Amino acid sequence: NAGVTQTPKFRILKIGQSMTLQCTQDMNHNYMYWYRQDPGMGLKLIYYSVGAGITDKGEVPNGYNVSRSTTEDFPLRLELAAPSQTSVYFCASGPVHTGSYEQYFGPGTRLTVT
Amino acid sequence: GESVGLHLPTLSVQEGDNSIINCAYSNSASDYFIWYKQESGKGPQFIIDIRSNMDKRQGQRVTVLLNKTVKHLSLQIAATQPGDSAVYFCAGGVGGGGNKLTFGTGTQLKVEL
Numbered sequence: 001n002a003g004v005t006q007t008p009k010f011r012i013l014k015i016g017q018s019m020t021l022q023c024t025q026d027m028n029h030n031y032m033y034w035y036r037q038d039p040g041m042g043l044k045l046i047y048y049s050v051g052a053g054i055t056d057k058g059e060v061p062n063g064y065n066v067s068r069s070t071t072e073d074f075p076l077r078l079e080l081a082a083p084s085q086t087s088v089y090f091c092a093s094g095p096v097h098t099g100s101y102e103q104y105f106g107p108g109t110r111l112t113v114t
Numbered sequence: 115g116e117s118v119g120l121h122l123p124t125l126s127v128q129e130g131d132n133s134i135i136n137c138a139y140s141n142s143a144s145d146y147f148i149w150y151k152q153e154s155g156k157g158p159q160f161i162i163d164i165r166s167n168m169d170k171r172q173g174q175r176v177t178v179l180l181n182k183t184v185k186h187l188s189l190q191i192a193a194t195q196p197g198d199s200a201v202y203f204c205a206g207g208v209g210g211g212g213n214k215l216t217f218g219t220g221t222q223l224k225v226e227l
Contacts, residue, residue, distance in 0.1 A: 101145075
């Protein structure tokens with residue numbers, strides 16, 4: 001299994017541009033998450049999904065949108081990029097409770113908005 | 115909501131010594147806590163978790179202690195190795211509703227040879 005994969009690895013955007021961060025998992029997990037990590041900080045939850053067709057806001061959703069049309073894919077959309085969105089973005093997935101609450105993380109996308 | 119924080123931003127230890135990384139939390143309703151390790155340029159990697167009805171859990175070279183009275187948990191790493199150098203995060207969550215986690219800010223563990 002590849003686990004959680006994210007593309008692209010790096011991206012530079014100009015202010016006002018838009019982009020989609022891709023996330024795919026092959027573990028058949030129901031739960032998926034998007035986090036952002038600013039330098040020297042912990043991870044903050046942007047959006048999450050408990051299954052295909054269901055999404056909900058996390059702690060810092062402003063400026064982002066998500067969709068979940070399949071179990072495997074959970075893309076994150078940035079509209080009108082702003083410098084405050086410069087961060088590292090991590091996608092994660094997790095099973096419905098099976099004895100562990102572990103979330104499995106992808107390698108991250110490093111985004112710079114200038 | 116949950117607030118999870120760590121006592122020290124950086125911890126330096128000698129190779130072979132034991133490391134103790136501490137974490138405080140605010141939400142008494144947290145069902146579980148997880149410790150993650152993050153190496154430079156990588157995503158967080160699961161180390162160990164503990165449920166709120168437990169005081170202690172052991173893994174390979176790691177032990178997590180939970181003190182619900184003072185809302186504190188710690189990660190102990192035995193015989194610290196250079197490969198343990200990383201940032202360590204604690205995270206807490208309430209089961210159900212997507213099993214969302216709230217992360218602390220992290221402790222940088224530096225292992226000196």
